Structures are given as C-alpha cells and as structure tokens.
Amino acid sequence: MVQEKILELLAEATDTDASEITAETAFADLGIDSLDLTEMAMQLEEEFSITLEMSPELNTVGKLTEAVEKLVAEA
Amino acid sequence: MSFRIVGTGMYVPPKAVTNDDLAQIVETSDEWISKRVGVKERRISENEYTSEMGLKAAEKALEDSGVKVEELDAIFAATVSGETSSPSMSCMIQHGLGATCLAMDVSAACSAFLFLLETAAAFFALHKEYQKILVVGAERMSGVLDFTDRSTCVIFGDGAGAAVLERGENYLDSVMTVKGGDDVIKIPHGNGSCPYFIREQDTPYVHMQGQETFKYAVTSITQDITTLLDRNQLTIDDIAWIVPHQANKRIIDFAAKRLGIAQTKFFCNIEKYGNTSSASVPIALDELAKSGNLHRGDKIILCAFGGGLANAACLITW
Known part of the structure; x- marks a missing residue:
C-alpha cells in the first residue's frame, strides 16, 4: 500500500511510468530534488497520518517505503 | 474600526x-x-x-x-x-x-x-x-x-x-502565528570587535534550511487561508485574489494544490523580483492594484511566512 502510493506520487511528479520504478530506484536518478521529496513527504504524512522526517539516507524508493511502513506500523 | x-x-x-x-x-x-x-x-x-x-x-x-x-x-x-x-x-x-x-x-x-x-x-x-x-x-x-x-x-x-x-x-480579519527559534531561518548580526566576546557566530548572511522552510511555508499558507475562509464563512470563490509572500514559486504552487485552489488565484511576480522579504507583499499588491485586475469591493487575502518562524494572513476588502 505504501509503495503503491510512493510510486503513484513519483509517477505524477516525474511523468515516469510507475512500472519502470523499482525499490532500488534512486530519487536522484528520477530527477527528484529535495523540494520534490519534501512535497512527497507531506503527501505521505497526510495519506498515512504520520510524521515523517526526511533525511539524506532516504534516497531510494525502497528505503523511503521501509521508513514509512515502520511509522505506519508504530502509529 | x-x-x-x-x-x-x-x-x-x-x-x-x-x-x-x-x-x-x-x-x-x-x-x-x-x-x-x-x-x-x-x-x-x-x-x-x-x-x-x-x-x-x-x-x-x-x-x-x-x-x-x-x-x-x-x-x-x-x-x-x-x-x-x-x-x-x-x-x-x-x-x-x-x-x-x-x-x-x-x-x-x-x-x-x-x-x-x-x-x-x-x-x-x-x-x-x-x-x-x-x-x-x-x-x-x-x-x-x-x-x-x-x-x-x-x-x-x-x-x-x-x-x-x-x-x-476594510481590514476584516487576520490570523498570526509565531513559533520562535532560529533553527530554520536566520540572519545573524556580526559579532562586532569586542575583544572579550569569544563565542563563535554564524556569518552575517541569510541561513535557511530549505526543506524545513518549504514544509513550514506550505503548511502555514494552507492553514492560514483555510482559517480565514472558515472563520468568515467564505469560499475561495468569494476571494478575488490571494497575494502571497513571493518566497518561492513552488511553495505557492504546492500550497495551491493542497488547498484545491487554481494557481491563477495567487498573484505572482517572483520571476521578476525574487524574494524581497518584507517588501514582497506590498510590491505584489501594488502591481496587482495597478494591473487593473483588482477592483474596489473585491475581497483579497494577503499571506506571508518567514523567519521567526512567523506567519500571518489577513482578509481585506479592496
């Protein structure tokens, strides 16, 4: 569910086909910058009722998905 | 009054x-x-x-x-x-x-x-x-x-x-919020030449945490506009223009998206002047007024956010 939402947001932000994005895809390779990530984080916070602190370590789809899933489980 | x-x-x-x-x-x-x-x-x-x-x-x-x-x-x-x-x-x-x-x-x-x-x-x-x-x-x-x-x-x-x-x-309502602190945006003074003061200070320039500023700005615009509309039993259709602080076009665009308001409702001239801090809202207001697209009787919302962290918005009849 989390990864689907992230893929949807990425596809919207980058005009990339969601099927071309994998867990290993780095945001930088999609041309996603820090403000794009902040926009995405705010949308994920709203969607899943969590508070997400973005950090440079959350630089791939998989790492972000894992972090959000952990927050959702703790909520 | x-x-x-x-x-x-x-x-x-x-x-x-x-x-x-x-x-x-x-x-x-x-x-x-x-x-x-x-x-x-x-x-x-x-x-x-x-x-x-x-x-x-x-x-x-x-x-x-x-x-x-x-x-x-x-x-x-x-x-x-x-x-x-x-x-x-x-x-x-x-x-x-x-x-x-x-x-x-x-x-x-x-x-x-x-x-x-x-x-x-x-x-x-x-x-x-x-x-x-x-x-x-x-x-x-x-x-x-x-x-x-x-x-x-x-x-x-x-x-x-x-x-x-x-x-x-014509100044109908306002909302103001101040959170305090200098961790997101600050402009330090120089330390002066006192030989006894030994504490290190950041350079006397604008220091800004981009992602935190973006998040704060979008959140404050969204909340302040929603508060003014709700409190005055208005919808966005009652508002002729929103004149935001011209900090970053992406802040304005994302706030518009979250509010479900057309970007064209926000008056923007940041492409010509950049962020002029306290001057940005009155410069934008003057350009809007002189453009012929603002009419006496129109309801407008001014909103701004920045160091402090301080954000505010007001509802005005032009």
Whole structure:
C-alpha cells in the first residue's frame, strides 16, 4: 500500500511510468530534488497520518517505503 | 474600526540581475533557478540604501493615495536589511518625507508587512484621532546574502513596497502565528570587535534550511487561508485574489494544490523580483492594484511566512 502510493506520487511528479520504478530506484536518478521529496513527504504524512522526517539516507524508493511502513506500523 | 488601503507604491532599483548573470559568479544555471525557485531575474541595489528605496516606495504610495505627508499620523516600517540598527528605518523615511508624526519599526522578517497592517489596525483602534498611517517594507537583501552560497543568493532581491491606510472598515480579519527559534531561518548580526566576546557566530548572511522552510511555508499558507475562509464563512470563490509572500514559486504552487485552489488565484511576480522579504507583499499588491485586475469591493487575502518562524494572513476588502 505504501509503495503503491510512493510510486503513484513519483509517477505524477516525474511523468515516469510507475512500472519502470523499482525499490532500488534512486530519487536522484528520477530527477527528484529535495523540494520534490519534501512535497512527497507531506503527501505521505497526510495519506498515512504520520510524521515523517526526511533525511539524506532516504534516497531510494525502497528505503523511503521501509521508513514509512515502520511509522505506519508504530502509529 | 480598522482601515482601508487608499494607495500603494513600490520601488525597485534599476539594475536587473538575471540567472545567467549569477551563473557567472556561482555554480548555478538559469534552468536550475527557474525550475526550483521560479525566479528569472532580481533587482539589485548598486548605490541605494534600504531606507532610500523605502522612501521612494512611500512617496509613490502617498502620491497614489492623494494623502499629504502632513496628514500622516504614523509611519510603520519593516526591514531585515536596513543600513542602520539605529535610527530605525521608519525614522529615516520620516526624515526623508519631512514628516513629524510617530515613526517606528516592526520586526517580523518576511511576514512583517502583515504585522505592520495589524499594528496599524491596533493603533487605529487605540487612538481615535488617528486617520492615516503609512506602512513600508523595504529590503536590500543583497547586503545580507552570501554570494558564494548558491542555495540562497539566487532566491532574493532588493526593493520596497508601501501602502497608505485610512481609518475605515476594510481590514476584516487576520490570523498570526509565531513559533520562535532560529533553527530554520536566520540572519545573524556580526559579532562586532569586542575583544572579550569569544563565542563563535554564524556569518552575517541569510541561513535557511530549505526543506524545513518549504514544509513550514506550505503548511502555514494552507492553514492560514483555510482559517480565514472558515472563520468568515467564505469560499475561495468569494476571494478575488490571494497575494502571497513571493518566497518561492513552488511553495505557492504546492500550497495551491493542497488547498484545491487554481494557481491563477495567487498573484505572482517572483520571476521578476525574487524574494524581497518584507517588501514582497506590498510590491505584489501594488502591481496587482495597478494591473487593473483588482477592483474596489473585491475581497483579497494577503499571506506571508518567514523567519521567526512567523506567519500571518489577513482578509481585506479592496
């Protein structure tokens, strides 16, 4: 569910086909910058009722998905 | 009892610095700045101090309003980049105008113009004899920028905006929030030359955490506009224009998206002037007023956010 939402947001932000994005895809390779990530984080916070602190370590789809899933489980 | 805005004015220095110009002195590009900030060029003062720009905007606002200097009951001004800590910028503008009324500054960074309006409303309420107040936001942001820091120096510009307020009923509602702290945005002073003070200080330039600022700005715009609409039982269709602080086009666009409001409802001129801090809202308001697209009786919302962290919005009948 989390990864689907992230893929949807990425596809919207980058005009990339969601099927071309994998867990290993780095945001930088999609041309996603820090403000794009902040926009995405705010949308994920709203969607899943969590508070997400973005950090440079959350630089791939998989790492972000894992972090959000952990927050959702703790909520 | 509050006020109505009877005149506006703005001044920007003549020198336009394009993104390509900045790319000559710092590692950046027109494409990067245009896409990430929404600025194409900004005005940079070559020989004018902040209060001198503020004075020119004030003179234009007075001319626009038809109000004479001697009619003013007070001058309230704001800046984060004045040429002096003392006297205050309002006193310099007062001197330049030849006014003899009360003059004082209000400090609230990029939100300051909204705080000036609120202060004016309070003075109109407190002093029944007050009829006219001049408010001015003026900045020489280029003087507080590190031109080796590409993350900040491309964003800001210089300029001034002013408005003449007359006792009236058109300042309908306002919302103001201050969170406190300097961890997201700050402009430190220099440490001076005292040989006994040993604490290290950041450089006396704009320091800004981009992601935190973006999140704070979008959240504050969204909340403040929603509060004003709900509290006054209005919908966005009742609002002719939203005039936001021109900080970053992406902040405005994302806030519009979250609010479900068309981007065209937000008046934007950031591409020409960059972020002029306290001057940005009155400059935008003046351009909007002079564009012919703002009509007496229109309801508008002004909103701003910035260092403090301080954010504010107000509902006005034009």
